[in-house]
Amino acid sequence: MGTIKLNAVEIRSKFDRVNYAEKLILQLPENHEGRNTWLLNYGKSDFAINLRKEKNLSFDNETQSCELTGESQKLEPCVFKNTVIPIMKYMAENHSPHSILIIQSDKAEIYDGSQVFTTDEFVVD
Secondary structure, X not given: OOOOOOOHHHHHHOOOHHHHHHHHXXXXXXXXHHHHHHHHHHOOOHHHHHHHHHOOEEEEOOOOEEEEXXXXXXXXXXXXXXXXXXXXXXXXXXXXXXXXXXXXXXOEEEEEOOOOOOOOOOOOO
């Protein structure tokens, strides 16, 4: 992992890029999942510190990011899980159990295989 080098203005002002980014992030609605995830992981403000305390999370100064501690690993809700559950429900209610949904950053596709044959005969180890 590379190191971010502060420029002369950041060094003199003691106001780095994370501070600027956090001020922008804090303008998003409080229930915005991306906002709170970013604040938990990288925020330095009192709000971010209190958010981590509420969720029993700590900040790792070496990696400059949030680290799960103890029971919080089991209790912290999973953003991925909460995102895909409605999609899985949609697929179950509207498509065959053999349908496959592939989501990319610029498109989503549903495949319904009419014929499938699977073999590992040609797979090279």
